[in-house]
Structure formats: C-alpha cells, structure tokens
Amino acid sequence: MMSFPMYSISPMKGLLYCSLTVAVYLIAWKLQNRFKHSLLNPVLISILVLAGILLAGNIPYSDYQQGGDWLSNLLGLAVVSLGVPLYQQMREIHRELPGVILVVFVSSLFALVSTVVLAVMAGADGQVAISLAPKSVTTPIAVMIVDNLNGVPSLAAIAVILTGLMGAIFGLPLLSLLKITDPKARGIAMGTACHALGTARIVQNSLQEGAYSALALVLSASISALLAPWLVPWVLSWIS
C-alpha cells in the first residue's frame, strides 16, 4: 500500500471521520424517534457501529481520533451551555441549595464506597477498584482522581462512559420504577449517578430536570474530587 505523509492526509481524514460520526449519530437518532425503544439509544448505537467499522476495516483509533477530537473539543462548550438551564432555574435552586448539597454529598460518598466494594466483590484487584471508583463523575475529573491514586485512567474513562450510557438508556424508566417522581429529585439523581451523559439525556426530557441534573453534576464532581483521595484507599484497606 502507498503511504502518504501525515500532514497532507490528516485534514481529509479528520473531515471524513467527523462527518461519518455525525451521519451515524443522525441515523441512530432517527431510528430512536421512529421506534421509541430505549435500547436504541443513539450514543450506544453510534459507538457500536463506529467501533465495528474501525475493527472491521482495521483502522487504528488514532486515525479516527483526528475527526473525533473535533467533536470532543466541542464538549467543553456544551458543558458551558448547561449554564443556561441552570440560570433559568436559579431562583428556585437558590432556595433549595443546602438540601441539594447535603443529598449530593451523601450520595457521592455512597457512590465511591459502593463502587469500590462492588468491584472487589466482582473479583477486581486494588488498582482496578481504584480506577472504577469515580465512575459517576464527569470524565476529566474521574481521570484526574484515578491518575492521582495510581489507577488506570483509560479504564476509568471506560467506566465513566458505561455508567453514563446506563443512565442515558435506562435512567428515565429506572427513576419511574424507583417511584422518584419529583422533577428536582429526578434531576439530582441523574446528575449524581450519571454525570454529563445522563444530564444530556434528561435535559431532552425536561429543562427543569436538566437544570437540577447539571447542578448535581457540578456538586458531585467537586465533592468526589475532595473525598476520593483519602476515602478510596481507606475503604480498600478496610475490606481487603
């Protein structure tokens, strides 16, 4: 096969993989709108289809990443945009802030402890358990926490995405099943358990739920970043 110098081919590849990702997502999104089945989650379908294409075509991820990064880089702007629903609910949120902080604090503590315990129960070693611990926290914070605790950051990224997908696919029916009907409680539960990916899903459902989810996302990220460095090693030494 002929090899091309990187600099001349990469913008074309970037454009190709970026538009391929958008196209696959749009088709998956149309499918979900048509059949209304929660397993047809567009994020999940797109990841499976694109991963399948890369594996089948023997395309290295670094090639795909050139286009993928164009989209990933927009994620920062999208998170900033969540400030709009947050602002729209600010007057009401302001009154409830102490309650929200308390709930997210308790839940984040539980999230870190339960994840480490469950991981060890499933046979994971210490390093894997550490890497899974911040799975409910938004990716950059989770990777930072795991890095500081000498875990495996890429495993943390997988755990975060998988948890987020759980929330995006089953989150809304699960909330109803658990009889969590108050829109504020639904938002807080989603944001605390399933970070930005869950928030992206629930904000499509209701702006109020989305605003509380965004708030819980911020709080759980900060609280977990404070708790994890000492709590996770402590739990690990206690159970093993």
Next chain:
Amino acid sequence: MKIAFVCRRMAAWLSSVIILMACLWTGDLVSVWIGHALPGSIIGMLLLATLLGSGLIRLSWVEVGAGFLVRWMSLLFVPIGVGVVDQLDLLANSLGALLLTSILGTVIIMAIAGWLFQWLERTQR
C-alpha cells in the same frame, strides 16, 4: 425583511459563540489557577449562569448557540466511547467488575439521591 431576519439570526449565533468561548477560556484559566480542582468547562458553566443571573449578559445573546449545543450534547460523547477499541484487553479483563459497578452501582446511587431528596422535600413541607 428576510435579510433583516437572517442578519439577526447570524448576530445571535455570533454572540452565542463568542460568549460561550469566553466563558470556557476564563474557566480554563481559573482551572489552571486553582490547580485543576475543577475542569474549566464546569467553572465556565457556573460563570455563564452567574453572568446571566446578574444581568450582565442577556439570555437572547446566548440562547441560540447554547440551546443547539445542549440539544446535541450526547453526540459529542460518541468519539470518547469509540476509544474503547483501543482498550479491548483491559475491557475483557475487568468486564465483571465494570458491569456490576455500572449496573448495580447506578441503581443504588440513583435510589439514594432521589429518595433522600424526595424525603427532604416532604419533611420540609
């Protein structure tokens, strides 16, 4: 009339992009300054909400771009997820722990957060 509409629309997009980027850049700066305790995007989100709340920025200046990004935010997670193809060994080795924590863990945390907040709401009334 049509031209005026298009111009207004373009101006709304332009101001959205400028404001969102300014919030993100400021957030990134602050993030470095506080030793990455929080990512810049989250600081930017709080900054945008504060600026809107204080009236320094009008909702109509950011509404178009922010609404668009929030609506399509899920798409932006796809490339990170596709990164799994580079980690298939790691995924296979810890699949049990990954599935148990992401499925059962998510149910537990949602239940605790949701029930606790609903209980607080009820007792306060």
